[in-house]
Amino acid sequence: MKKTIVIVDDHVLIAKALEGIIDNFNEFEVIYVCENGKDLIDKFNNNEKIPDIILLDISMPIMDGFETAAWLTQNHPNIQVMALSMQGDDNSVIKMIKNGAKGYLLKNTHPKDLETALIKLNSDGFFYPEWASKIIFSNLNKDKEIESAVRISDREREFLKYTVTELSYKEIADRMCCSPRTVESYRDQLCDKLDLKTRVGLAVFAIKNGFAG
Numbered sequence: 001m002k003k004t005i006v007i008v009d010d011h012v013l014i015a016k017a018l019e020g021i022i023d024n025f026n027e028f029e030v031i032y033v034c035e036n037g038k039d040l041i042d043k044f045n046n047n048e049k050i051p052d053i054i055l056l057d058i059s060m061p062i063m064d065g066f067e068t069a070a071w072l073t074q075n076h077p078n079i080q081v082m083a084l085s086m087q088g089d090d091n092s093v094i095k096m097i098k099n100g101a102k103g104y105l106l107k108n109t110h111p112k113d114l115e116t117a118l119i120k121l122n123s124d125g126f127f128y129p130e131w132a133s134k135i136i137f138s139n140l141n142k143d144k145e146i147e148s149a150v151r152i153s154d155r156e157r158e159f160l161k162y163t164v165t166e167l168s169y170k171e172i173a174d175r176m177c178c179s180p181r182t183v184e185s186y187r188d189q190l191c192d193k194l195d196l197k198t199r200v201g202l203a204v205f206a207i208k209n210g211f212a213g
Contacts, residue, residue: 002026002028002029003027003028003052004028004029004051004052005053005054006033006034006051006053006054007033007034007055008034008035008036008040008054008055008065009033009055009057010057010059010061012033012035015033018084021114022114025115025118027119027122028053028115028118031048031049031051032048032049036062036063036064037063037064037071038062041071050079051079052079053079054079054080056068056069056082056084057083057084057085058083058085058092059087065083065096066096066099069083069099069100069101070197073099073198080102080103080122081100081101081103082103082105082117082121084105084106084109085104086106086107097201097204098195098196099197100197100201102125103120103121104129105129117129125200126200151193152190156186156189159172159183159187160190160205161211162175162176163199163202163206164206169184169187
């Protein structure tokens with residue numbers, strides 16, 4: 001069965017062209033297109049099908065990609081969000097990741113590379129091309145400053161080590177000899193301290209700051 005995709009982009013011609021490209025992929029199909037985040041929420045509220053993946057533009061009227069990614073992370077965490085934008089600056093990439101995006105592509109991406117990215121997103125749970133990964137790691141010093149401004153306990157450091165693995169929270173709890181609820185409290189406390197919203201964001205922080213070794 002094909003993985004379902006929704007495109008959220010206020011440029012209708014681009015969205016429709018993208019829909020035609022994706023519908024030629026073997027493993028994916030576009031089920032509908034939205035013009036902004038509010039349009040997406042309205043469709044969800046009207047019982048439109050919830051997709052597996054959302055391709056999300058950033059610069060949109062009414063409700064932009066940053067707001068939409070944060071809303072999706074809060075309300076539909078199982079949806080995999082891939083940013084697809086003309087904006088490739090450091091702030092946009094980092095903010096989208098912190099708001100829950102699990103991938104980032106530019107709109108000038110070749111269709112074959114888009115298909116590869118979607119396959120990787122589906123199989124691995126994330127996809128960042130080399131240029132985006134460089135932006136993530138170039139922000140190391142900024143996150144070091146964040147870390148120095150907050151206190152991270154030894155147990156929270158131990159939890160951060162496991163965020164980069166494929167272990168479930170229950171499996172992490174077993175490794176840490178505590179309850180799943182305690183592990184979830186470590187997650188919530190760290191997200192609050194570091195202004196992050198997802199495990200992906202915590203994992204990126206852990207890698208950049210040497211907690212994943």
